[in-house]
Amino acid sequence: MKELERTEHELLESLLKDCAELEEGESFIAQTPSGDFGVQRGEEFHTVWAKNQPITCIDMDVLQGAIQEERWLMGHEFLIAIFSGGYHARLTLERSQGETSSWEAKAERAAIALLTVYVACLTSVDSEEETDERL
């Protein structure tokens, strides 16, 4: 597997930051003061991206595993699929009265596709909660 391209690095960094910030310290993803990103996976905490070092495919595997394990996510339906152009992820959130919302993303890496839908879902839920508070 080839290394991540620059644009993929930028996208991944932005997604990891968003995820760490959206859950205000309660996320399974954390950024250290030095800028490294780590994830909680099982009982262990793994540094998946040491700043200024290329992220490896093994790091991406751990990131994918950590998202799949995320307890909040496990209560909802998600899907990862491979198609000719890369990976496709879908996350479905059950709303009240049987309604559902879903988010979909495509990427060359499964971890990025899955993280994209996860952040999109969190952003949406966060924004709804803010609206409810204002009301």
Next chain:
Amino acid sequence: MEELKNLLIEWAALEPTRCYHHKDDLSEDFSVHRGKTLNTIWAVNLGDISTSGLDTLQGAIQEAIAYRGYLFTLESATDGLLYARIRDKVFASGAKGWYGKSTEGAIALLEAYVECLKGLGVWHERA
């Protein structure tokens, strides 16, 4: 873990270029190809497979499926299990598919992939 061990032994026998099983009087290890390297994912004598070992295993299976040009889905369900399905593009509209399920994505995918490899063996023998 016995289920995983048996699946890994089967994978190593069916596709030795991607999964390697080493066993002697002192140790037993499983390694998989991921990216350009061979990675030991489980030293059986040291205990259960680690979560990062499972993650590398899942990545290696995904890579193997992609290399063959096949499709897979891995889907979580509210029963707490992950369901894997692999299918051959050539028979995308047909019923040809292989399935697996487990609480771990890697094991669900491996179960489906081992069945897929076994199915291919039968298919090639017939061809």
